[in-house]
Amino acid sequence: MLDLTEEEKTLYREQIDLILEYSRLFEELELEDVEPTINVWQLKNVLREDRAVSSDSAFLHNVLQEAPDQEEGYFLVPLIID
Amino acid sequence: MKLYEMTACEAAAALRKKEVTSQELTESVLERISGVEGIIKGFITILESEKILQEAKKIDKLLAEGKKLSPLAGIPMALKDNICTQGIPTTYASKMLENYRPSYDAHVTEKLKEAGTVLMGKANMDEFAMGSSTERSFFHPTRNPWDISRVPGGSSGGSAALVAADEIFFSLGSDTGGSVRQPASMCGVVGLKPTYGLVSRYGLAALAPSLDQVGPLSKDVRDCAMVLDIIAGHDPRDSTSAKSKDNYVDYLGREVKGFKIGFPKEFFGEGLEEPVKKVIMEALAKSEQLGAEVDEISLPKTPYVLPCYHLVVSAEISSALARYDGVRYGFRAREGDTLSELYRQTRSRGFGSEVKKRIILGTHVLRTEHYDDYYWKALKVRTLIKQDFEKVFRDYDLIATPTSPTTAFKLGAKNDDPQTVHSRDNYTRAANLTGIPAISIPCGFVEGLPVGLQIMGRPFEEGRMLQFCYALEDMLGVKGYKPEISVEGGH
Numbered sequence: 088m089l090d091l092t093e094e095e096k097t098l099y100r101e102q103i104d105l106i107l108e109y110s111r112l113f114e115e116l117e118l119e120d121v122e123p124t125i126n127v128w129q130l131k132n133v134l135r136e137d138r139a140v141s142s143d144s145a146f147l148h149n150v151l152q153e154a155p156d157q158e159e160g161y162f163l164v165p166l167i168i169d
Numbered sequence: 170m171k172l173y174e175m176t177a178c179e180a181a182a183a184l185r186k187k188e189v190t191s192q193e194l195t196e197s198v199l200e201r202i203s204g205v206e207g208i209i210k211g212f213i214t215i216l217e218s219e220k221i222l223q224e225a226k227k228i229d230k231l232l233a234e235g236k237k238l239s240p241l242a243g244i245p246m247a248l249k250d251n252i253c254t255q256g257i258p259t260t261y262a263s264k265m266l267e268n269y270r271p272s273y274d275a276h277v278t279e280k281l282k283e284a285g286t287v288l289m290g291k292a293n294m295d296e297f298a299m300g301s302s303t304e305r306s307f308f309h310p311t312r313n314p315w316d317i318s319r320v321p322g323g324s325s326g327g328s329a330a331l332v333a334a335d336e337i338f339f340s341l342g343s344d345t346g347g348s349v350r351q352p353a354s355m356c357g358v359v360g361l362k363p364t365y366g367l368v369s370r371y372g373l374a375a376l377a378p379s380l381d382q383v384g385p386l387s388k389d390v391r392d393c394a395m396v397l398d399i400i401a402g403h404d405p406r407d408s409t410s411a412k413s414k415d416n417y418v419d420y421l422g423r424e425v426k427g428f429k430i431g432f433p434k435e436f437f438g439e440g441l442e443e444p445v446k447k448v449i450m451e452a453l454a455k456s457e458q459l460g461a462e463v464d465e466i467s468l469p470k471t472p473y474v475l476p477c478y479h480l481v482v483s484a485e486i487s488s489a490l491a492r493y494d495g496v497r498y499g500f501r502a503r504e505g506d507t508l509s510e511l512y513r514q515t516r517s518r519g520f521g522s523e524v525k526k527r528i529i530l531g532t533h534v535l536r537t538e539h540y541d542d543y544y545w546k547a548l549k550v551r552t553l554i555k556q557d558f559e560k561v562f563r564d565y566d567l568i569a570t571p572t573s574p575t576t577a578f579k580l581g582a583k584n585d586d587p588q589t590v591h592s593r594d595n596y597t598r599a600a601n602l603t604g605i606p607a608i609s610i611p612c613g614f615v616e617g618l619p620v621g622l623q624i625m626g627r628p629f630e631e632g633r634m635l636q637f638c639y640a641l642e643d644m645l646g647v648k649g650y651k652p653e654i655s656v657e658g659g660h
Contacts, residue, residue, distance in 0.1 A: 127604030
C-alpha cells in the first residue's frame with residue numbers, strides 16, 4: 088500500500104509504460120521450450136532444522152531495541168482487530 | 170608523496186617494513202578527509218577520529234607483537250551504507266533507515282574486521298542502491314573528484330569517489346546492475362562485481378537477491394585482488410554462497426600471451442560516444458600488444474537485456490522491500506490507528522520516489538494476470554542471454570566492452586528521462602543477469618574525465634580476469650593519475 092501524489096502517478100505511469108512497452112521485444116523470441124532462470128546456478132533450497140540458533144538474551148534485547156515500539160519482548164503495533 | 174596517495178598494497182608494504190604505522194596512515198587519511206570531504210561529500214557517516222585512531226593503534230600493537238594478520242591489516246577503508254555494521258548507522262541512504270543501527274555485522278564487515286582493516290565510515294549511495302548517479306541519496310549528492318560539477322556515477326558513487334579522492338585506500342560497494350563498475354568507470358578507479366555467490370550477501374540490504382553482489386573498489390588491480398582474497402569464501406548464512414574460492418593475488422604477474430578476448434559488436438554501436446569508443450579501441454590494441462588474440466564477436470540477445478533486467482529487478486525489489494513496514498526496525502509513521510494504516514503511512518513517507526516506482530512496477534508485473542506475460546517471460550529471456558555468453562566463453566577467455574557509453578554526466582542533468590537512463594546503463598546489466606564476474610578498470614581519458622574498460626569472464630574465473638587486467642593496467646599507463654580537486658569545477 089502506497090499513497091502517491093497526482094504528480095507521481097503521472098510520472099510513474101509514463102515510465103512504467105515505457106518499460107512494459109520495451110518488453111514487447113520479447114515477442115520476437117521463441118520462448119515456448121525455454122526453461123526459466125530463477126537463479127543463475129539453479130541452486131536448491133538449503134534447509135536447516137527449525138531450531139533457534141541463538142537463545143542469547145542480550146542479542147534478543149538488541150534486536151528489539153531496533154524496533155520503533157516494543158514492550159516486554161514483543162513488537163508493539165496499533166490495534167489489529169476492534 | 171603523501172601517505173594517503175599510496176595504494177593499499179604500497180601502504181601495507183610500508184607498514185610491514187615499519188616505515189609507517191597504521192596510526193600515521195589513518196592520520197594522513199583523516200587529514201585528507203578534512204581537506205576535501207567538504208567538497209566531495211562521499212560519506213554519509215564518518216566515525217569519530219578518536220575511535221578510528223584507537224582501532225589503528227590496536228593494530229599497530231598487534232603488528233609490533235609480531236601477530237600474524239592479513240596483508241591489509243591497518244589499512245583505512247569505507248563501506249557502502251547498505252552493508253551492515255554493528256552499532257554504526259547503516260541508512261541505505263533512505264529516510265526509512267535513517268536511524269538504523271544494526272545489531273550485527275555483515276559477513277564482509279566481519280571479514281574485513283578480522284583482517285584488521287580500519288573502518289573510517291559509511292559511503293553515500295542512491296537510496297536503496299536504486300540509481301546510477303548517487304543523486305538519489307536521501308542525504309546529499311556526491312561529487313566526482315575529476316570534475317565536481319559532475320556525478321560520480323552510482324549507486325556506489327560514494328565508495329568510488331572516496332577512493333578516487335584518496336580519502337580512503339579502498340572501499341566496498343554493491344552491484345545489482347552495474348552499481349560498482351559504472352561509478353568505478355566514472356571516477357577512474359577499479360571496481361569488481363564478483364561471480365554471483367562468490368561473496369556472501371549476509372548483512373547486505375537486499376535489492377534484487379538473485380542479482381546482488383558485494384565487490385571492492387580500489388586504486389589498482391592488485392588492491393582489488395587483495396580485497397577479494399579477504400571477502401570471498403563460503404558463508405552458511407547465505408544459502409546462495411558458493412564453496413569455491415581461489416588465491417587471487419597469486420595470478421598477478423603471470424603471462425597473458427594467448428588469452429582470447431572477444432569484443433561484442435552490439436556494445437560498440439549506437440549510443441556509444443565516439444571519443445569513448447576510441448579510448449576503448451586503443452585499450453584493445455594494447456591487449457594485442459600483450460600477446461592476446463582480440464576478435465569481434467556477437468552477443469545477439471543484447472537488445473533484450475534491458476527489458477529483461479528491469480522486469481526481474483522490479484519484481485525482486487517489490488518482494489525484498491516488503492519487510493520495511495515500520496514494525497521491526499527503521500522508520501515508523503506515527504499517524505494511523507490501525508495496522509494497515511501504519512504500513513501505508515510508513516511506506517509512503519519512508520521511501521523515496523524511485524523506490525516507490527519500482528515497487529509499483531514490480532507488483533504490477535507479478536500480478537496473476539500479468540505474471541506469464543512479463544516476469545515468467547523475462548526469466549526465460551534470461552536463460553537465452555545466459556546461453557549467449559556460455560557460447561562465447563567456449564571459445565573466448567574474456568569479453569571486453571566499454572563500462573559506460575559516456576563519461577560522467579553533469580549533476581542534475583540526468584533527471585528522470587527514462588530513455589536516457591536506460592541506454593546509459595545498458596553495458597553492465599548482462600553480467601548480473603548471467604551471474605558472471607565483471608570488472609571495470611581505468612583505460613584512458615576523454616577531456617579530462619576517466620573512461621572505464623569492462624572485462625567479463627567465466628564464472629568463478631576472477632583469477633584469470635585479474636591476471637589479464639593486471640598486465641593490461643601496466644601496458645595502459647594510466648594508473649597513478651590523480652584528480653586535482655578544486656572548487657572551480659571544469660568542463
